Amino acid sequence: MALLTVKNLKKNYDGSPVIRGIDFSINKGTCVALLGPNGAGKTTTLRMLSGLIRSNGGSISFEGLDYQTDIRYHIGYLPQHPVFHSWMSGKEFLVYVARLANLDKKTAASRADELLARVGIADAKNKRIGKYSGGMKQRLGIAQAMIHQPKLLMLDEPVSALDPIGRREVLTLMEELKQETTLLFSTHILNDAEEVSDELLMMHNGEIVESGPMEKVREKHRVDKINVVLQEGFIPDEDLITALPSVIRTEVARGVHHIFVTDTKQARDELLQLIQAERWPLERFEVGRASLEDLFMKVVDS
Amino acid sequence: MQFLTVFKREMLESGRNFKWIWVPLVFILLGLSDPLSTYYLPQIIESVGGLPEGASFEIPTPPPHDVLMMSLAQFSQLGVLVIALMSMGLIAGERKSGVAELVLVKPVKYSTYVSAKWAATSVLVLVSLFAGLLASWYYVNLLFGNISFSNLLATWFFYGLWLLFVISISVFMNSLFKVPGLVGFMTIVLVILTSIMTTVLDHILDWSPAKLSPYIRMMLSEGTISGDLWATALITIGISIGLLAAAIYTFRTKEMA
Missing domain, CATH: 3.40.50.300 (P-loop containing nucleotide triphosphate hydrolases)
Structure with missing residues (x-):
C-alpha cells in the first residue's frame, strides 16, 4: 500500500x-x-x-x-x-x-x-x-x-x-x-x-x-560482464579467454580483466574451467554485478 | 494552545537576550528626561555659564500636561526607533537564519505563529510604555503639578494603540521581506510617511493614527475624551488588525523558508 x-x-x-x-x-x-x-x-x-x-x-x-x-x-x-x-x-x-x-x-x-x-x-x-x-x-x-x-x-x-x-x-x-x-x-x-x-x-x-x-x-542494469583478478605480475594468455564461445571481448585495466560475455552463467562455467585447467593464480572472480556507481555515471552522462 | 507555545517561547527569548531589561529601561529614561531637563533648565543654563549679563529671559513653567506630552514626543521618536529595531528580526530573522524551516514544518497555523509573535512584542512594548509613562508622570506630579492617575491610564491606553500600530507595520514588513535591516528601515519609513501624510492632508485625515497624539493632548488639557479620539482609536485598531491580517495572508501565499 x-x-x-x-x-x-x-x-x-x-x-x-x-x-x-x-x-x-x-x-x-x-x-x-x-x-x-x-x-x-x-x-x-x-x-x-x-x-x-x-x-x-x-x-x-x-x-x-x-x-x-x-x-x-x-x-x-x-x-x-x-x-x-x-x-x-x-x-x-x-x-x-x-x-x-x-x-x-x-x-x-x-x-x-x-x-x-x-x-x-x-x-x-x-x-x-x-x-x-x-x-x-x-x-x-x-x-x-x-x-x-x-x-x-x-x-x-x-x-x-x-x-x-x-x-x-x-x-x-x-x-x-x-x-x-x-x-x-x-x-x-x-x-x-x-x-x-x-x-x-x-x-x-x-x-x-x-x-x-x-x-x-x-x-535491470546488470552488465553481462565478469571481472577476474589474478595474482599480481601474472600475465595470462588473453587469446585463451577470447577463444571461449561466450566471450565477446576483454579489457584489462589496473590488473582487472573485464570480460564481456553473452551469457553470464555459461561464461562463468567456461572461465572457471579454463582457469582451473591452466592453473592460473586466481584472486578474485566477480560475476556481472554492475555497481550503482556505473549506473549513476551512466544516468548522469546520458 | 499553539498560540501560547509560540508566545511563551518568544517571552523566554526576550528574557534571555535581555529585551525585558533594556526596552523598559529605554522607555523609563525617555520618560524621565523631559520633566527633569525642563524643570532644571535654569540651573542647567546657569551651570554652563549662564545668560549674558543684562539679558532678561523669563522661562515660563509649562503646565503639567505639556510636560507629559513632551515625554510622549520622545516615545514617538526614539521609542518608535527602538520598537522598529527590536522587532525587525521577529519573523524575518527566523526565516533568514533557517529556524523557520524547522518550525513551519510542524503543524502550526501561520495565523497562530504570526499573531503570537505580534502579541509577545506588544506585551513587551505596552509594559515598557507604562513604565516610561509612570516615570514621567511621577516627576511631572512632583515638579509641575497634578495629573490624575486615570488620565495617565487613558494616555497609556490611547498612546499604546499608536505603538501597536507601529508593531503591526513591523510585523507586516516582516512578512514581506526576509532581511531584518530592510524590515526595520521600511517600518520607520512607513511610520514617518503616516505622520507626514497626516500633516499635509490634515483637513482630510482627521482620524489618522498619527492624530492620536494631538487628541491625547486635548484630552489632557480639557479633561474629557473627545469623540475624535475615540474614532481615531477605533480606526487605529482597525488598521492594525488589517495589517496583521495582511501579514498572515502574505505569509500564507509566500514561500516562507
Whole structure:
C-alpha cells in the first residue's frame, strides 16, 4: 500500500522548470533513497512534500488523508542545514516543537527525553544548542523530526556534511529508525544509498530517471560482464579467454580483466574451467554485478 | 494552545537576550528626561555659564500636561526607533537564519505563529510604555503639578494603540521581506510617511493614527475624551488588525523558508 503518491509534480523557479513533472510512490515501511547529483532537484522535491514550498502543478496525496487535513501532522522533516534557536537548550527546543505539533505538556517532555536518549545526546540536553557540535546538531535535528511520531520521515542529506564518525553514527541511527517509520532521504553519496535503503529514486535534471527496489534496479542494469583478478605480475594468455564461445571481448585495466560475455552463467562455467585447467593464480572472480556507481555515471552522462 | 507555545517561547527569548531589561529601561529614561531637563533648565543654563549679563529671559513653567506630552514626543521618536529595531528580526530573522524551516514544518497555523509573535512584542512594548509613562508622570506630579492617575491610564491606553500600530507595520514588513535591516528601515519609513501624510492632508485625515497624539493632548488639557479620539482609536485598531491580517495572508501565499 502506497503511503505517499506523487503525480506529475512540477516546480518552476523564475519561469524555468526545476522539477519537470515527476511521478513516484512510497510504500509503507520502506526506506527510500532519493539519489542524484547536486542540483538534480532533490531538496526542492522534499521541500514540496513537506509543504514549505508550493508546487506549480501535480498532486501529492497521503494515504488515508483527505484534502482538509494538515499533512504536516504526518511528516517529519530534517532540512539539509538545520538551524535552531541557539539560545535554547536541546531539551527546550524539542519540547517547543513537540508543543507545536500539539502534544500535551507531559507527553512533550517525556517524548523529548526519550528521543534525546535515543539519538545519544541525553548528556547535553540542558546545554545551549549554540555549543553543540555539527554531529550533535544533526542528531538533534533527527530527534525534532521524529518528535510527533510521523508516518513519513524525510531527511535531506542527513550525512553529507558529517565526518566519518558522525556519518557512521547517523547511518546506524537511520538503520534503527527505518524499523519504525517510513523513511525518505536524499543523498548524492551512492554508498549511503546502497547501505541503508531498500528502494531507490534516482533524479537528474528535475526528472526521475530510475526507480524501484534496490535489487531490481541493480538487476535491470546488470552488465553481462565478469571481472577476474589474478595474482599480481601474472600475465595470462588473453587469446585463451577470447577463444571461449561466450566471450565477446576483454579489457584489462589496473590488473582487472573485464570480460564481456553473452551469457553470464555459461561464461562463468567456461572461465572457471579454463582457469582451473591452466592453473592460473586466481584472486578474485566477480560475476556481472554492475555497481550503482556505473549506473549513476551512466544516468548522469546520458 | 499553539498560540501560547509560540508566545511563551518568544517571552523566554526576550528574557534571555535581555529585551525585558533594556526596552523598559529605554522607555523609563525617555520618560524621565523631559520633566527633569525642563524643570532644571535654569540651573542647567546657569551651570554652563549662564545668560549674558543684562539679558532678561523669563522661562515660563509649562503646565503639567505639556510636560507629559513632551515625554510622549520622545516615545514617538526614539521609542518608535527602538520598537522598529527590536522587532525587525521577529519573523524575518527566523526565516533568514533557517529556524523557520524547522518550525513551519510542524503543524502550526501561520495565523497562530504570526499573531503570537505580534502579541509577545506588544506585551513587551505596552509594559515598557507604562513604565516610561509612570516615570514621567511621577516627576511631572512632583515638579509641575497634578495629573490624575486615570488620565495617565487613558494616555497609556490611547498612546499604546499608536505603538501597536507601529508593531503591526513591523510585523507586516516582516512578512514581506526576509532581511531584518530592510524590515526595520521600511517600518520607520512607513511610520514617518503616516505622520507626514497626516500633516499635509490634515483637513482630510482627521482620524489618522498619527492624530492620536494631538487628541491625547486635548484630552489632557480639557479633561474629557473627545469623540475624535475615540474614532481615531477605533480606526487605529482597525488598521492594525488589517495589517496583521495582511501579514498572515502574505505569509500564507509566500514561500516562507
